[in-house]
Amino acid sequence: MYVAVKGGERAIANAHKLLAEERRGDPSVPELSVEQIASQLTIAVHRVMAEGSLYDPELAALAVKQARGDLIEAIFLLRAYRTTLPRLAYSLPLETGRMTVRRRISSTFKDVPGGQILGPTFDYTHRLLDFSLAATNGAAPAAEPGPADPPAAVPGVVDILDRQGLIEASAPADPERPIGDLTREPLNLPAERDLRLQNLARGDEGFLLSLAYSTQRGYGGSHPFVGELRVGEAAVEIEPPELGFPIEIGEITLTECQMVNQFKGSKSEPPQFTRGYGLVFGHCERKAMSMALVDRALRGRELGEEPNAPARDEEFVLMHSDNIQASGFTEHLKLPHHVDFQAELEQIRKMRRRAEEPSE
Amino acid sequence: MTNPAERVTNPAERVTNPGYNYAYLDEQTKRMVRRALLKAVAVPGYQVPFASREMPLPYGWGTGGIQVTASVIGPDDTLKVIDQGADDTTNAVSIRQFFARVAGVRTTERTAEATLIQTRHRVPETPLREGQILVYQVPLPEPLRKLEPRETETRRMHALSEYGLMSVKLYEDVTRHGRIATSYDYPVMVEERYVMAPSPTPKFDNPKMHRSPALQLFGAGREKRIYAVPPYTRVRSLDFDDYPFEVQEFDTPCALCGSSGVYLDEIITDDQGGKMFVCSDTDFCAQRVAAAGDSQGARDPQGAGGLQ
Numbered sequence: 267m268y269v270a271v272k273g274g275e276r277a278i279a280n281a282h283k284l285l286a287e288e289r290r291g292d293p294s295v296p297e298l299s300v301e302q303i304a305s306q307l308t309i310a311v312h313r314v315m316a317e318g319s320l321y322d323p324e325l326a327a328l329a330v331k332q333a334r335g336d337l338i339e340a341i342f343l344l345r346a347y348r349t350t351l352p353r354l355a356y357s358l359p360l361e362t363g364r365m366t367v368r369r370r371i372s373s374t375f376k377d378v379p380g381g382q383i384l385g386p387t388f389d390y391t392h393r394l395l396d397f398s399l400a401a402t403n404g405a406a407p408a409a410e411p412g413p414a415d416p417p418a419a420v421p422g423v424v425d426i427l428d429r430q431g432l433i434e435a436s437a438p439a440d441p442e443r444p445i446g447d448l449t450r451e452p453l454n455l456p457a458e459r460d461l462r463l464q465n466l467a468r469g470d471e472g473f474l475l476s477l478a479y480s481t482q483r484g485y486g487g488s489h490p491f492v493g494e495l496r497v498g499e500a501a502v503e504i505e506p507p508e509l510g511f512p513i514e515i516g517e518i519t520l521t522e523c524q525m526v527n528q529f530k531g532s533k534s535e536p537p538q539f540t541r542g543y544g545l546v547f548g549h550c551e552r553k554a555m556s557m558a559l560v561d562r563a564l565r566g567r568e569l570g571e572e573p574n575a576p577a578r579d580e581e582f583v584l585m586h587s588d589n590i591q592a593s594g595f596t597e598h599l600k601l602p603h604h605v606d607f608q609a610e611l612e613q614i615r616k617m618r619r620r621a622e623e624p625s626e
Numbered sequence: 627m628t629n630p631a632e633r634v635t636n637p638a639e640r641v642t643n644p645g646y647n648y649a650y651l652d653e654q655t656k657r658m659v660r661r662a663l664l665k666a667v668a669v670p671g672y673q674v675p676f677a678s679r680e681m682p683l684p685y686g687w688g689t690g691g692i693q694v695t696a697s698v699i700g701p702d703d704t705l706k707v708i709d710q711g712a713d714d715t716t717n718a719v720s721i722r723q724f725f726a727r728v729a730g731v732r733t734t735e736r737t738a739e740a741t742l743i744q745t746r747h748r749v750p751e752t753p754l755r756e757g758q759i760l761v762y763q764v765p766l767p768e769p770l771r772k773l774e775p776r777e778t779e780t781r782r783m784h785a786l787s788e789y790g791l792m793s794v795k796l797y798e799d800v801t802r803h804g805r806i807a808t809s810y811d812y813p814v815m816v817e818e819r820y821v822m823a824p825s826p827t828p829k830f831d832n833p834k835m836h837r838s839p840a841l842q843l844f845g846a847g848r849e850k851r852i853y854a855v856p857p858y859t860r861v862r863s864l865d866f867d868d869y870p871f872e873v874q875e876f877d878t879p880c881a882l883c884g885s886s887g888v889y890l891d892e893i894i895t896d897d898q899g900g901k902m903f904v905c906s907d908t909d910f911c912a913q914r915v916a917a918a919g920d921s922q923g924a925r926d927p928q929g930a931g932g933l934q
């Protein structure tokens with residue numbers, strides 16, 4: 267007669283077993299390997315690394331497998347692992363101008379030094395289901411090899427505008443002011459651009475995409491152009507104090523977006539183009555572009571723009587961008603709330619009794 | 627943390643997980659949390675920002691309470707975890723298992739035996755004593771949040787003790803409903819300085835916070851805030867002279883142990899409107915039943931045989 271939402275340990279253990287069974291799926295179908303996920307579902311793995319704030323394709327692939335393809339769950343697994351890792355060193359700033367570019371486009375100039383490189387992109391594919399992929403027999407047709415010696419360094423398109431003084435100068439790093447770290451200090455508002463960019467870099471792709479979209483539809487208009495979007499590999503360097511010179515510790519895949527935005531000028535600034543910046547682990551163009559648009563929208567304080575749209579509202583954007591926080595709190599409504607509900611139930615019954623009493 | 631005289635000889639397994647640091651958090655993180663706790667104890671009711679970590683449990687499921695517990699727990703502690711007043715609700719079981727695994731700590735369901743109690747949504751009915759620590763899981767630490775969504779604004783309001791907005795809200799309740807229509811997470815004034823959210827406990831539990839001999843710590847993981855009510859601190863529920871604060875009263879006693887003056891859960895027993903009221907605090911109820919000499923027969927206040 268007394269059936270409550272209780273039942274503890276056995277129920278949980280059984281639920282975990284059922285979950286493992288569902289994860290494995292039909293046992294007559296071969297099990298997915300982490301290598302297969304890492305090499306064939308690369309964009310899923312990259313998103314998990316980007317929003318999980320941890321560059322490790324193998325662990326990200328493992329997380330995708332463990333999460334049954336639920337990418338936010340996989341991001342959560344990676345974040346919870348990341349938080350236990352010691353901080354061994356800080357890397358030097360990445361030189362994205364020296365990255366090995368596999369894809370690089372600019373919408374602001376027809377041709378640019380270093381050339382437009384289309385690379386591996388869904389753009390211009392016709393979105394027709396390719397039924398030949400349903401059969402698992404095929405090697406993909408080999409792509410034509412590129413030039414024997416690709417340019418070692420491809421200069422950023424935005425730097426060309428920069429040299430002509432048509433785009434705002436990017437502020438030099440201030441050696442006196444350490445770069446913030448929102449994984450080690452609580453985010454205090456208002457936040458400077460370093461912390462805002464960190465927040466956006468690990469922010470939810472869907473949330474940033476919708477915010478970026480809203481700026482194009484008039485909620486904080488930003489009149490953007492893709493100055494440059496590039497995907498490739500950049501070297502990560504650290505400078506151990508005992509050595510006194512930088513050493514390369516590896517290479518990571520990155521997507522970088524420099525968005526160029528119109529700006530009519532203000533009392534202190536002449537009319538010029540302004541910058542929005544996006545940098546994301548892996549090949550995540552949609553995320554890098556969204557990040558760049560939202561970064562620009564959040565620069566209102568500095569550029570004298572009203573915080574009159576959601577994407578321009580720093581507190582709104584930064585406090586709601588993290589999908590691990592958002593999904594945790596939204597899904598916590600699944601936990602029992604019967605004590606609060608009981609309190610509300612009593613309250614409503616009392617109010618109704620009062621309303622039904624004849625007034626004197 | 628623990629007075630050796632209060633140790634319980636519970637043969638709980640003391641297995642720690644070799645892959646992680648004791649109590650999961652690394653020592654640097656624990657020190658950071660402890661610094662925030664010390665500040666919180668020094669300024670009762672003030673929300674101290676802290677660099678909350680991602681935990682292996684989701685935000686909103688007790689990550690703040692877990693970080694506080696992990697930072698103060700030691701091998702000699704005895705831990706009790708409750709959710710909705712009960713030790714065997716699924717999330718309480720999950721958190722208790724977590725600490726049994728990563729801290730190898732003794733666990734108990736008995737309030738009197740625990741040195742450390744982590745709770746969601748209730749204060750135990752059994753009065754707490756000196757030396758005990760009650761850790762609250764807090765979803766929304768800011769009592770002014772529903773009135774003012776901006777953190778930058780609410781921090782300013784606390785700094786200036788600008789609590790007029792809260793009085794206006796409560797007064798509007800009175801004019802509209804003839805009473806203050808807040809039934810849980812009912813705002814309190816701590817040491818006549820900071821308005822504080824007691825976490826979503828029913829207002830029934832507010833008086834238990836006042837001058838409690840136990841140390842009360844509050845952790846909000848997602849919102850990255852820690853606050854505290856040190857032992858014997860004044861905690862006053864906000865009200866008006868002509869509309870004084872009052873707690874919920876139930877018309878019937880507990881159907882299992884016969885207690886009155888305790889907080890009850892309403893249990894729906896059939897689809898014909900049948901219902902019964904039983905203690906929300908399962909440990910308290912079980913102790914009362916045992917003391918009465920098991921006169922309740924087969925009725926099991928722990929609800930075993932519930933969710934499978």
Ligand SMILES: [Zn+2]
Nearest residue numbers: 880883905911
């Ligand atoms: Zn009872």
